[in-house]
Amino acid sequence: MPSPSRSTRSRTKNPGSQSALRHLNQQRIIECLLNGPSTQAELARQTGLSTATVSNIVKIMQDSGLASTEPTTSSGRRALNVRLNSNGAVAVGIDFGRRHLRVVLASLSYHVIAEESVLLPLGHHAEQGIQAAVALLDKLLADSGAERTAVVGAGVGIPGPIDRRTSTVAQGAILPEWVGIDIQERLEEAFQFPIFIDNDSNLGALSEVTWGPHSGISNLLFMKIGSGIGAGLILNGNPYYGNVGITGEIGHATIHEHGLICRCGNRGCLETIASTTTMIELLSRGEERPLTPEDIVRKALARDAATLRVVDDAGLAVGRALGNVANLINPEVIVVGGPLAGLGDILLDPIRRGLVRHAVPVIGETTTLTMSSLNDRAEALGAAALVFQHAGIRRT
Known part of the structure; x- marks a missing residue:
């Protein structure tokens, strides 16, 4: 089994409550299903979770419309095949600007479910922007009827250079108040799901070849x-x-x-x-x-x-x-x-x-x-596309 990514390691530092642990385990199952359907037994082997835990989480995912199951046979035995419903799983795109914040929800079939932007104070600090993003995401999830557990991950655009060695905002950013912060770690602590960060212009380019x-x-x-x-x-x-x-x-x-x-x-x-x-x-x-x-x-x-x-x-x-x-x-x-x-x-x-x-x-x-x-949506849509890219999901 490959070593855990930096994103996975940071999410497993403090599992927290039982619901947080269940969400983390569900994310592990979703990451496996992004590669294609699997039986519950295969999911248990790939994730290291018990078959009972996998069965319980799959039932929750099925009830929420995130996954579907069908009988199959594996090694001559009856089994249950699990498939991720692309319309149930959600990718989040977040664009932080000097004066604005935009959040987009998109299905894995490249359909925009919801989006909204709000103004931020000029010179806002990272913590202020992050809390606003958490609140706006919770609102969009509630308005669209999507479960937080359905979120596969979030792409985040920052208006400034990102040092990919340290996941920090480098000098020269439009948001100098964010410089030097390990933004990926802080975002993962706030959102409790995988975070992928990039410069907003890079995401604009990605959006043009994905959505444009x-x-x-x-x-x-x-x-x-x-x-x-x-x-x-x-x-x-x-x-x-x-x-x-x-x-x-x-x-x-x-x-x-x-x-x-x-x-x-x-x-x-x-x-x-x-x-x-x-x-x-x-x-x-x-x-x-x-x-x-x-x-x-x-x-x-x-x-x-x-x-x-x-x-x-x-x-x-x-x-x-x-x-x-x-x-x-x-x-x-x-x-x-x-x-x-x-x-x-x-x-x-x-x-x-x-x-x-x-x-x-x-x-x-x-x-x-x-x-x-794409006007002022480009960076947020590119951020959602960044999640698709890391998940290996291509637009058909």
Whole structure:
């Protein structure tokens, strides 16, 4: 039997109450059934649980619609075959933002069961965000009639680099209050089921090849333009994480060598020119209150001259950075996402001009540039897809 994963080890430190132990045992059975139907005897051998425990848990799963059983024969003896019902098991996708939280529930047949987003205070600490996520998940489960025990696992998106060696948020995150925390361990303590964490831009890329119109694309770059700017990469059909997991930090590409100081400590980074934070600072001068990304979209669509100029300057800078990346990896598709997706061609046109100007001509001509059709759902849907990926469940 393979050694337990880090996720499993952290969940078995403090089994807690009888119900928590039963939930842990059910998760072990579900993980076995994700590989296909098994008899109760086979499940007992694979999990190390007693046949009585397996029988009791299978009965609970059957009553809740999570599993179904049918008579069969094994080694010439009558047995009970257990099958996981894809519409009963649930994957959770959680997207933490600087100011927002979104939670998605999805069945293993890739059907969105429920989703909701709430606002979070600017500068919220990890514990505050985690407790809000627990409360929102409990609400969605209750509203949809799904049992907490039906949750296979949760994918979690964080707006910042994740050091995959330690499962900690690294310096440079949009949520500096989360830096240095073993976020996977803390989330597993709070939720009591397997947690898979990733950078939100990586999850945006995963969502595009899973839920979006780009399934089958082997080389895709997803660029999120928000309070920060990051990119997620799908290379040769798989997410690309590099050496320690910190990839796609395109927001810290130098555009103006003598430009403004960036939060990373360098000068003239793309984020100092094209992030929504920078746009808001520029456009809020003379306003009664600071603008929001939604205000930028509204004013640009209304053809406000100052807004159009700020968006155009930002788009050209983004296109320049993308041109350099495209020259390096030659993606088939570049998808732009984030809260400005509603701008459509108002943002895409200057990005395209910058891309064509700074990319090798044949790359600029053959790279498809498009806006995400998933809007602000992309990262949460990608987080749910991360659960499917770890479970080996592919969309058919």
